[in-house]
Amino acid sequence: MADPFLSIQGVSKAFGQTTVVENFNLDVERGEFVSFLGPSGCGKTTVLRMVAGFEEPTAGSIYVGGKDITYLKPNQRNVGMVFQAYALFPNLTVAQNIGFGLKVAGVAKADADKRVAEMLEMIKLPQFGDRYPYQLSGGQQQRIALARALAPKPKLLLLDEPLSALDAKVRVSLREEIRSIQKQLGITTIFVTHDQEEALSISDRIAVMYGGKAEQVGAPFEIYNRPATKFVANFVGTLNVLEGTVSDAASGKVKVNTEEISLKGKLNGSKTGDMLSLALRPEAISLGRRPGNDASLSGQISDVHFLGSVIRVRVGIGESSVSLDTFNNSTTPPPVVGEKAEISFSSGDVLVLH
Amino acid sequence: MKTGRFWAWVTFILGACYFFIPLIATFEFSLRMRRGEYSFDAYSVVLGDARFQQTFSYSVIVAVFTIILGVLIVVPTAYWIRLRMPHLRPIVEFITLLPLIIPAIVIVFGYIRMYGSNSPLPFLASARGTDVLLIIGYATLALPYMYRAVDTGLRTIDVRTLTEAAQILGAGWTTIIGRIILPNVLIAVLSGAFLTFAIVIGEFTLASLLNRPAFGPYMQLVGANRAYEPAALAIIAFAITWGCMSVIQVLSRFAPKSANRPN
Amino acid sequence: MANISATATSETTGVMPPARRSSLRMATQWIGVAPFFIFALMFLILPTLYLVMGAFQNAAGEYTLENIWLLFQDPSIRLSYWVSIKISFWSATIGAFIGLAMSIAIVRGGLPNWVRSTTMTFSGVASNFAGVPLAFAFLATLGRLGLVTVILRDVFGLNIYGMGFNLLTSWGLIAVYLYFQIPLMIVIITPAIDGLKKEWGEAAATLGATTWQYWRMVVIPVLWPSFLGTVILLFANAFGAIATAYAFTGSSLSIVPIKLYAQMRGDVLHNPNLGYALAFGMIVITGIANVFYIWFRVRSERWLK
Structure with missing residues (x-):
C-alpha cells in the first residue's frame, strides 16, 4: 500500500482509568470499504468517533490524504457520517435535511437544489423531498441520512451501525444499496457493525476488534477461512x-x-x-x-x-x-x-x- | 466546552440566588420579632394562636376529604378509560385540563351563583353544605394533577394486560381492583394525593369567597395586620410544600418500573 | 376542541357493538365513567356556562351585549385587563427565557449531576409555592424593612426606597410571579431539552455546521413550539392568579381577578351581570391562550416522536 488515503497510526484512547482503544493501526486505500467488526465495547465506535473528530485520541495520529487531522474540529474535516438512530433533523423536510451541508457551506441555492434532486434520485426516493422525517419508515430515514451525509461530497464516509435499528428484510436490502452507492461514488468508507454477516457481505476488508485492539485485518474470505486468533474464529461465523x-x-x-x-x-x-x-x-x-x-x-x-x-x-x-x-x-x-x-x-x- | 461550563455555572448560581435570597430573608425576618436579638418568638406566637390551630386543622381535614373525593372520581375513570373506552380519552383529558384554563375565581363565582340558598341544590344554605362545596371545588382544581398522576401510573403497569391475565386466572372484579390494580397504582395515587395536599392547604381564593375558616384566608388576615408572623407563616408554608414534594420524590423511587412497554 | 369531539363521536358510533346485549353492555360501560362526567358537568362545565350565559343577559334576564360592551367602555375595567395582560405577559416571557437558560445550563452545561437533580426538585416545590405566603416572602425581602433593602441601605448606602423603588407595583408583582413562573418553565421545558438528541449536533458538525448554525437551523426551530406553548401556559397561570397579588397589595392593584374578587364580595360593582362579563372575559383570554398552547403542543410532539 504505497499511499494510503486514511491512515490511523498508533491511536489510543483512555477515558479516565479505562483504556478503550489501544495502539490501533490501520491504513485504508482510496475508495476502499473497510468494516470494523466486534462485540459492543470493543472500541470500534470510539475509533470511528476519533476519525470523525468527536473524541481526541490520547496518543497517535490520524491522516486523511496525507494531512494530519487528529486535532481538527469535526466541522472542518469534510467527512460524512450516518448514525444508528438516523439523527435526521425533525424540523426540516427531507430535501432540507439533504441540503443542510450545502446550505451551511454557502452553496448557491440553484446548485444545492440540483444536488439534492440528484441525491434523492440516487437513493430512489425522488418523490419524498417535501415530507418530514416522522412521516417515513426507518429504512427510508436511513437512506435519507445517507444522502444527507453524501450531499456535500465528503472525503470519507463513516457509518456507525447504520442498519442495527432496522428490521431484517430492510437491513439486507439497504446494505446492498449502501454498497452499490459506495462503489458507484468510489468513496472511502468505514462501516462499524457487530453483525458478522453484514461485515462479510459488503466489505473489501474487515478489521475484527476486541478489547480495544485489532485482532485481525483482512479480506472477508481470509477472515472467515483463516481466522488468525481463537476470538476471530469464534466471533465470525458458526464454529x-x-x-x-x-x-x-x-x-x-x-x-x-x-x-x-x-x-x-x-x-x-x-x-x-x-x-x-x-x-x-x-x-x-x-x-x-x-x-x-x-x-x-x-x-x-x-x-x-x-x-x-x-x-x-x-x-x-x-x-x-x-x-x-x-x-x-x-x-x-x-x-x-x-x-x-x-x-x-x-x-x-x-x-x-x- | 470550558466557556460553556463557566456560563452554565453563572446561570445556575444567579438563579439559585434569586430563589434562595427571599427564603433566607424571610427566615431572617421571622426571627426579628424580639428587639435586638434573634428568636423564634414569631413562630411560638403563630403556633400558639388558637385561630392558627383551628384554621390549619380545618384545612388539613378539607385536604384529606378532597384527596378521597379526587381518588374516588379519578381512579375508576382513568382505569375504565384505559381498559374499556379508550375512544373517550381525548374528551376526558380535555375535561381534566379545563381547571387549568378556567381560573379558580371564575369557577367559584359560578358555584356561588348556581348553588345559592334559593337554588335547587342549595349547598350554600348551610355551613356543612358549604364545606362540601369547598371540597368539591378543591377536587376540581386538583383534577388535572390527580388525573395525570394516576393515568401515568396506569400506563406504566399496562392495566389491560394485567386485567386480562387476572381474568384468565379466574380472578373476579373485586380481586382485580383490590389486589392488582390498586397496589400497582398506589404510588401514583399517593403522589397525586400529596400534590393535592400542597395545593389545597394554603389555598386562598375559594376558601375566602365561600367564607370558610381555612388556613389561606387566615394567613392573608395575619399578613394584613401583623409584621413578623407572616414571615414565620411563609416559612411554615414553604416547609409544608417542600415536605409534600420530597414525599413525592421518595415515592417515585418505589414506583413500579415499566415492565413491558417502554412508553 | 370541535375537532376532538367530532372524532370522538364518530368513533363511538363506529365501535357500537351488535344490537343484542348491547344495551346492557353499554349501560355497564357507562357506569364506570358516569360519576366523572356528572361531576365535571355539575361542578366545572355548568357553572362556567352559567356565567357565560349571564354575561349576555341583563338583570331582567333579557339577552343583550351591553355587559360585553361595558367591558370595553368602562375605563377602570379596560385598565384592569390591560394591567393583567401586561403582568401576565411579562412574567411569562421573562420567566420563560430565564427558565430556558437555566434548563439548558443544567441539561447541557456539563454541570455535576447533583445540580440537575437539586434544581428539578426545587423547581417542583417553587412552582407550587404560590399564593399568600409567597407575597410574605417578598415583603420580607424587598419591603421597606426587608433584609435585602436593609443590607443595601446599611452596607452599600443604597436607599432604594429613597430612589423611588416600590415593590407594590405591577413590576414588583412581576418579580414575585417569576418565583413560580421560572420553576414551572424549568419543569416543563427540561424534558423538551432532553429530547434534543446528541446525534443531531454531531450530524450537523460532520456536515460542516458551526455551533451557531446548528442552533439557528435545528435547536431553536425544534424548541420553538414547546417554548411558545409553555409561555402561553405561564401566561394563563399568571392571568388567573389572585392570592399572591391580593396578599401583596390588598385591592389597591387593579388586576382583573382582584376586580372580580371585589365585585363578588359586593364592594364595587352593582351590576352582577357585569361581573359575569368580567369572568367571561377571563375565560376568553385564558381559553384563547390554551387553544394556542394545545396547537403548539401538538406540533412539538409530532416532531419529537
Whole structure:
C-alpha cells in the first residue's frame, strides 16, 4: 500500500482509568470499504468517533490524504457520517435535511437544489423531498441520512451501525444499496457493525476488534477461512469445536472420541498427548461419506432443524456435538433424531486452535 | 466546552440566588420579632394562636376529604378509560385540563351563583353544605394533577394486560381492583394525593369567597395586620410544600418500573 | 376542541357493538365513567356556562351585549385587563427565557449531576409555592424593612426606597410571579431539552455546521413550539392568579381577578351581570391562550416522536 488515503497510526484512547482503544493501526486505500467488526465495547465506535473528530485520541495520529487531522474540529474535516438512530433533523423536510451541508457551506441555492434532486434520485426516493422525517419508515430515514451525509461530497464516509435499528428484510436490502452507492461514488468508507454477516457481505476488508485492539485485518474470505486468533474464529461465523488428543505427533494422528483422524502438517509442533481444539465450519461437514473428504467420525443425530432451503442437523460425537447443513431435497426424507450417522470432512478444512 | 461550563455555572448560581435570597430573608425576618436579638418568638406566637390551630386543622381535614373525593372520581375513570373506552380519552383529558384554563375565581363565582340558598341544590344554605362545596371545588382544581398522576401510573403497569391475565386466572372484579390494580397504582395515587395536599392547604381564593375558616384566608388576615408572623407563616408554608414534594420524590423511587412497554 | 369531539363521536358510533346485549353492555360501560362526567358537568362545565350565559343577559334576564360592551367602555375595567395582560405577559416571557437558560445550563452545561437533580426538585416545590405566603416572602425581602433593602441601605448606602423603588407595583408583582413562573418553565421545558438528541449536533458538525448554525437551523426551530406553548401556559397561570397579588397589595392593584374578587364580595360593582362579563372575559383570554398552547403542543410532539 504505497499511499494510503486514511491512515490511523498508533491511536489510543483512555477515558479516565479505562483504556478503550489501544495502539490501533490501520491504513485504508482510496475508495476502499473497510468494516470494523466486534462485540459492543470493543472500541470500534470510539475509533470511528476519533476519525470523525468527536473524541481526541490520547496518543497517535490520524491522516486523511496525507494531512494530519487528529486535532481538527469535526466541522472542518469534510467527512460524512450516518448514525444508528438516523439523527435526521425533525424540523426540516427531507430535501432540507439533504441540503443542510450545502446550505451551511454557502452553496448557491440553484446548485444545492440540483444536488439534492440528484441525491434523492440516487437513493430512489425522488418523490419524498417535501415530507418530514416522522412521516417515513426507518429504512427510508436511513437512506435519507445517507444522502444527507453524501450531499456535500465528503472525503470519507463513516457509518456507525447504520442498519442495527432496522428490521431484517430492510437491513439486507439497504446494505446492498449502501454498497452499490459506495462503489458507484468510489468513496472511502468505514462501516462499524457487530453483525458478522453484514461485515462479510459488503466489505473489501474487515478489521475484527476486541478489547480495544485489532485482532485481525483482512479480506472477508481470509477472515472467515483463516481466522488468525481463537476470538476471530469464534466471533465470525458458526464454529463447531471438537476436543481431541494428539495420539501420534509424527504421523499427525489425532484421537477424537474413540476414533482417529489424520491431520498431517497441521499440528504446528504439538507433541503426542497434547489436547487440541479442532474447529470446523458447518458447511465443511457432510452427512455420510463424500469423495474428497479424507476424515470421518461416527455419531448419533441429536437434533434436526428444518430451515427451508437447508436442514441444520446436530450430530453428537461422544461428549461433544457438531452442527452441519444439508440442502433440502424434496425426494430425500430428512434425517431422524436418534439415527446413527457418519460425518465426513476434509482434513484441510480443520482449524487447529491451540 | 470550558466557556460553556463557566456560563452554565453563572446561570445556575444567579438563579439559585434569586430563589434562595427571599427564603433566607424571610427566615431572617421571622426571627426579628424580639428587639435586638434573634428568636423564634414569631413562630411560638403563630403556633400558639388558637385561630392558627383551628384554621390549619380545618384545612388539613378539607385536604384529606378532597384527596378521597379526587381518588374516588379519578381512579375508576382513568382505569375504565384505559381498559374499556379508550375512544373517550381525548374528551376526558380535555375535561381534566379545563381547571387549568378556567381560573379558580371564575369557577367559584359560578358555584356561588348556581348553588345559592334559593337554588335547587342549595349547598350554600348551610355551613356543612358549604364545606362540601369547598371540597368539591378543591377536587376540581386538583383534577388535572390527580388525573395525570394516576393515568401515568396506569400506563406504566399496562392495566389491560394485567386485567386480562387476572381474568384468565379466574380472578373476579373485586380481586382485580383490590389486589392488582390498586397496589400497582398506589404510588401514583399517593403522589397525586400529596400534590393535592400542597395545593389545597394554603389555598386562598375559594376558601375566602365561600367564607370558610381555612388556613389561606387566615394567613392573608395575619399578613394584613401583623409584621413578623407572616414571615414565620411563609416559612411554615414553604416547609409544608417542600415536605409534600420530597414525599413525592421518595415515592417515585418505589414506583413500579415499566415492565413491558417502554412508553 | 370541535375537532376532538367530532372524532370522538364518530368513533363511538363506529365501535357500537351488535344490537343484542348491547344495551346492557353499554349501560355497564357507562357506569364506570358516569360519576366523572356528572361531576365535571355539575361542578366545572355548568357553572362556567352559567356565567357565560349571564354575561349576555341583563338583570331582567333579557339577552343583550351591553355587559360585553361595558367591558370595553368602562375605563377602570379596560385598565384592569390591560394591567393583567401586561403582568401576565411579562412574567411569562421573562420567566420563560430565564427558565430556558437555566434548563439548558443544567441539561447541557456539563454541570455535576447533583445540580440537575437539586434544581428539578426545587423547581417542583417553587412552582407550587404560590399564593399568600409567597407575597410574605417578598415583603420580607424587598419591603421597606426587608433584609435585602436593609443590607443595601446599611452596607452599600443604597436607599432604594429613597430612589423611588416600590415593590407594590405591577413590576414588583412581576418579580414575585417569576418565583413560580421560572420553576414551572424549568419543569416543563427540561424534558423538551432532553429530547434534543446528541446525534443531531454531531450530524450537523460532520456536515460542516458551526455551533451557531446548528442552533439557528435545528435547536431553536425544534424548541420553538414547546417554548411558545409553555409561555402561553405561564401566561394563563399568571392571568388567573389572585392570592399572591391580593396578599401583596390588598385591592389597591387593579388586576382583573382582584376586580372580580371585589365585585363578588359586593364592594364595587352593582351590576352582577357585569361581573359575569368580567369572568367571561377571563375565560376568553385564558381559553384563547390554551387553544394556542394545545396547537403548539401538538406540533412539538409530532416532531419529537
